[in-house]
Amino acid sequence: MKLGLVLEQLHRDEDDLAQHLLRVSERHKVDHEIYHLARDLAKWSQQHVREIAAIAGRYGRELDPEPKGENTLLEKIREKGSELVGRDAEAGLLLLRDLREAYIKACGVSADWELVAQAAQGIKHMDLLEVAQRCHAQNLRQMKWANGKLKESATQILVS
Amino acid sequence: MGRIDRIAEPWGTRTPYGSGETWPVRVDTHLAEGVDAESVDCWVQTASILHSNGDAMDIAVKDNRMVGVRGRASDRVNHGRLGPKDLYGWQANSSPDRLTRPLIREGGKLVETDWETAMDRVVARSKALLAEQGPSALGFYTTGQLFAEEYYTLGTIAHGGIGTNHVDGNTRLCTATAAEALKESFGCDGQPGSYTDVDHADVIALYGHNVAETQTVLWTRMLDRLAGPNPPKIICVDPRLTEVARAATVHLAPRPGTNVALMNAILHHIIANGWVDQDYIQAHTVGFQDLEKEAAKYPPALAAEITGVPAGKIEEAAQILGHAERLLSTVLQGFYQSNQGTAAAVQVNNINIIRGMLGKPGCGILQMNGQPTAENTRECGADGDLAAFRNWSNDAHIKDLARVWNVDPMSIPHYSPPTHLMQMMRYAEDGSIRMLWVSGTNPAVSLPELRRIRSILAQDRLFLVVQDIFLTETAQLADVVLPAATWGEKTGTFTNADRTVHLSEKAVDPPGEARPDLDIFIDYAHRMGLKDKDGEPLVKWDSPESAFEAWKECTRGRPCDYTGITYGKLRGGSGIQWPCNEENPDGTERIYADGKFWAHPEYCETYGRDLITGAPVDPTEYKALNPEGRAIIKAAEYVPPHELPSQEFPLQLITGRTLFHFHTRTKTARAPELQAAAPDVWVEVSAHDAGTYGFAEGDLAEVATPRGSVQAKVRIGGIRDGVVFLPFHYGYWDTPGRHEPDGAGRAANELTITEWDAASKQPIFKTAAARISKVRSGDGPAPAPTNTASAPAGDFPAEARTRGIPSALADEEIPGQGTHGPADGNGGSGTDEREAQL
Missing domain, CATH: 3.40.50.740 (Rossmann fold)
Structure with missing residues (x-):
């Protein structure tokens, strides 16, 4: 069975998404909604990391239950940097770049969860299916958030 | 005709009435010194501009000058009554410092x-x-x-x-949150209820809505119901001991920022006990299963830990709401300007929806607003x-x-x-x-x-x-x-x-x-x-x-x-x-x-947003969810406020309005009666916190958050422990700084956080971590009104209680009852006594 491999991949991708969302938050502290939401949504992915690790043992994978932590010093430096460039219109382009990346990473995670859900149905593992459905629903909200923010922010940044 | 000090008695004299009866008329008038009704040249029709209630009135004009106002007896909104801001606020128009040239x-x-x-x-x-x-x-x-x-x-x-x-x-x-909450639940803005629902309701639930100060005439209507036969039960959710809270059957005072947890627990108890209208839910709504699932996660005992409201009180409120036959729910800034504003306001809608209490006398929702013409800003695309x-x-x-x-x-x-x-x-x-x-x-x-x-x-x-x-x-x-x-x-x-x-x-x-x-x-x-x-x-x-x-x-x-x-x-x-x-x-x-709703995909104003992330719902998704345009039951998880108390900032700051002022006092500070009633900023703390920090009434305190600080005199009042309140009216135009602090800050918004609700985009004024410290001892009480939510908690000198300056005397006329006083037993205190106080 190759399910363990998929879970390992998903574990990595969720962790990566959480890290990216935290970076987006730090880098765009002056865009207050993005700062707060990206942090909140990173927590969802961090929780998914824990849940994947908790269930992956049954599929032959020992995965770290702890999501990668934040580098607090680095975070502070980024936040300060964000405040310094907050009045520079070029920072807008970086924001679009970061949101695009968040969207793509969330899409990747979404595909991963679909694979897991398909497999779980195939082997009738209802608890795995339950985890997949619950986490995937949150993942889709992360995706829509990144996409929505991207659309909402693009025009002003690109035409000004 | 009675004369009454409407600063000391903001809601005037009671005219009690019973369920289903017509609210009696009471005509309130205030004219400038030396002017009587007979000498007025003409009366010009309008409505109040200093709050959102829409009290109809006529302006008295003499020699091309405004000389007073009188409530319009025939109007459905106020039946002749006016609030203190209406009675006195018009004088600002002729203020000598009006802008007259570009x-x-x-x-x-x-x-x-x-x-x-x-x-x-x-x-x-x-x-x-x-x-x-x-x-x-x-x-x-x-x-x-x-x-x-x-x-x-x-x-x-x-x-x-x-x-x-x-x-x-x-x-x-x-x-913004009122509009968004209506859009989320009904696909479109538009107030479901009517003020006449007050005449019929057997339960009125006010969520973060200090109606006694924000819409004084609407509160007068409720007071008259409370003074009459078969009065409604009142549920009040507010961290302050407001006049509404004092009159309430059940008062819930949650920790700021936890409204969604509280609402989910109330919904939990209502649903678990089956106090829902299954036929209505089946025929007219979508999304009930999601709400059942979400509310199940919030038993009152858990919510009690989050909100600081005892589980028994949550259950008591839910029981009253669950047994109401005609439920009127109203919501204002205590929900809108707090953490998760839209999600919390939508849960209020959900209570009326799942109980099938919409569109019938006494069964309504009033997602309120604060400003007189805010509804038009929303409608007209501004x-x-x-x-x-x-x-x-x-x-x-x-x-x-x-x-x-x-x-x-x-x-x-x-x-x-x-x-x-x-x-x-x-x-x-x-x-x-x-x-x-x-x-x-x-x-x-x-x-x-x-x-x-x-x-x-x-x-x-x-x-x-x-x-x-x-x-x-x-x-x-x-x-x-x-x-x-x-x-x-x-x-x-x-x-x-x-x-x-x-x-x-x-x-x-x-x-x-x-x-x-x-x-x-x-x-x-x-x-x-x-x-x-x-x-x-x-x-x-x-x-x-x-x-x-x-x-x-x-x-x-x-x-x-x-x-x-x-x-x-x-x-x-x-x-x-x-x-x-x-x-x-x-x-x-x-x-x-x-x-019947305005929620059809082809007709609705919006497809809605995710209540937590704010992401717009895709049109195709909306069409799949709600093809027939039913009411939408939307559930939401509780998310804690982003700025929580810490060692450095151990308290929570909330800001708000007082009865006697509007916004940044541009008009109300220029009406002498209103200005005298609340002349300067104050900060409210509970008696417990006053003990902790060694405050006596009137001491000068500094309130600080990570963003700044403000100095204000301390009012020891009925606010929840751990919470401090600052009125937001006081800026700088009448201080030496003119547009900014010259020394200590005075405006509450020096302290508030830049953050907003992701769905409604309304700023969050009511959830900031703060600290407070004593600057120096005071030499008298704080300049806060004593007959509102800022009423003092303990002993208080009688001579320092809020009363009007001599020109605050206004007229009240109750048809069929030329004068009134202590003898008529209507529950209002007597005019004689009030005049004696002046």
Whole structure:
């Protein structure tokens, strides 16, 4: 069975998404909604990391239950940097770049969860299916958030 | 006719009535010293402009001057009553420091000029920016205090003429969540309830709604029910011991920021006990399963830990709500301006929906607003929505609006939701909005984190136009100041929180060269040469009434249908509730009767948003979820506030209003009776916290958050332990700093956090971590009113209690009861005693 491999991949991708969302938050502290939401949504992915690790043992994978932590010093430096460039219109382009990346990473995670859900149905593992459905629903909200923010922010940044 | 001090007795004398009866008339009058009703030249019809209740009144005019006001007995809203702000606030109109000439900035200073020069400057900058950057460089920030005709004209100019997406009102601060909560639950804005529901309700639940101070006449109506036979039960959710809380059957005082946890627990208990209307849910709603699933996660015991409200109290409230036969729910800033505003307000809607309590007498929801004309800002497309509740993500709606305006659909920006205010400030900060036109509002005092706001507004690269009646803190930062006429000096219509439309007629001439806002906007449109697609002027109207007729056409067939209303119909009688059209020629008291909603995918104003992330719902998704246009039951998980108390900032700060002032006091501080009732800022703490910090009543304290500090005298009151309250009215125009602190801060918004609800984009004024410390001992009580939520908790000197200055005496006339006093036993305290106090 190759399910363990998929879970390992998903574990990595969720962790990566959480890290990216935290970076987006730090880098765009002056865009207050993005700062707060990206942090909140990173927590969802961090929780998914824990849940994947908790269930992956049954599929032959020992995965770290702890999501990668934040580098607090680095975070502070980024936040300060964000405040310094907050009045520079070029920072807008970086924001679009970061949101695009968040969207793509969330899409990747979404595909991963679909694979897991398909497999779980195939082997009738209802608890795995339950985890997949619950986490995937949150993942889709992360995706829509990144996409929505991207659309909402693009025009002003690109035409000004 | 009784004489009464309406500062000491803000709600006046009781006229009790029972369930299903008509609220008795009581006519309130206040005239200037030496004027009596017989010597008044004429009475001119209007409604109140200092809160959202829409109390109908007449302005007394003598020798072309305002000399007083009188409530309109025939009006459905107030049955003759007026609140203290209505009785005294009109005097601000004739204040000697009104703006009477345009000002422009020359060599760093504002100097007087003529209209030609001022408008030329605005138009020249607009045209230059349009040529250089395009419409994205221009933003318009308006208010909740102009008239419908003026908002519609502004919205038409900005959306249809300039083509900018950056239009919002200060309604963003007060009513954005009301609108969003209605849109989320019903697919469209529009107040489900009516004030007449107070006459019928057996339970009135007020969520974060200190109605006793925000809409005093609506509270008077509730007090009269409470004083009559079979009074309603009152549920109050508020961390302060408000007058509503004092009158409540159950008072829940949650920790700030935990409203969603509280609401989910109430819903949990209601659903678990089966106190729901399954037939209604089956026939008229979608989404109930999601709510069942979410609410199941919040047993009262768990919510008690989060909210600090005992589980027993949560269950008691749920039991009353669950057994109500006619439930009226009302919501205001305690929910809207707190953490998760929209999610919490939507859960209030859910209670009425799952109990099938909509569209029937006594069964209603009032998602309130704070400002007199906020509803019009929402309807007319001046607040980040499109005119007449059109859906920006529905191409057919854009096409229809383009037809009304006779412009190309592509010239109406609809590529994303209209830009909300806090985002506009961000664009001004990053330099991509380069001209901001502020009309009738004072962001330099009313927005969160004032140091940041001042630094944005003061930038050289931002061209700031301010249109107002006084030289506010914001106006002092402007490049061009346009002097406006106000209420009583111009004609127009406005709509209150229960959809009642009133006509407000011109009573006197504006001072000096001040001009009606409508004339200023139209003048701008013509000078800019804004045209429709046939080369005709875009703005085709030239007077209030012709503007109203144009607005009516825009509303035809939409939920806020005004087509059956005319100025003539509004003159003389009562205000009229929209929708008013051929089918409903006398207006509509309650919408959503028979479980019919405006939520059909082709008709709805919005497809909604994710209540947590704020992401817009995709049209296809909405169509799949709600193809028949039913009410939408939306659940939401509790998310803790982002700024929680810490060791450094162990308390929570909330801000709010007092009964005697409005906004940044531009008018109310210029009415002597109101100013004397609440002359300066104060901070409220509980007796327990006062003990912890060693405060006595009246001590000077410093309140600080990570963003700044404010000094204020301490009022020891009935607020929840661990929470401090600051009124938000006090800025700097009457201090040496004039537009900023000169030494210690005074404005509550020095302290508030820059954060907003992801769904409604309303700033969060009521969840900040704070600390408090003593500066020095006081020499008398704090300057806080004693007959409101800021009432002192312990012993208090009788002579320092709130009472009016001599001119505060007003008249009360209760038909069939010429005078009244202690002997008539109506529950009000006697006029004799009150006069004796003066």
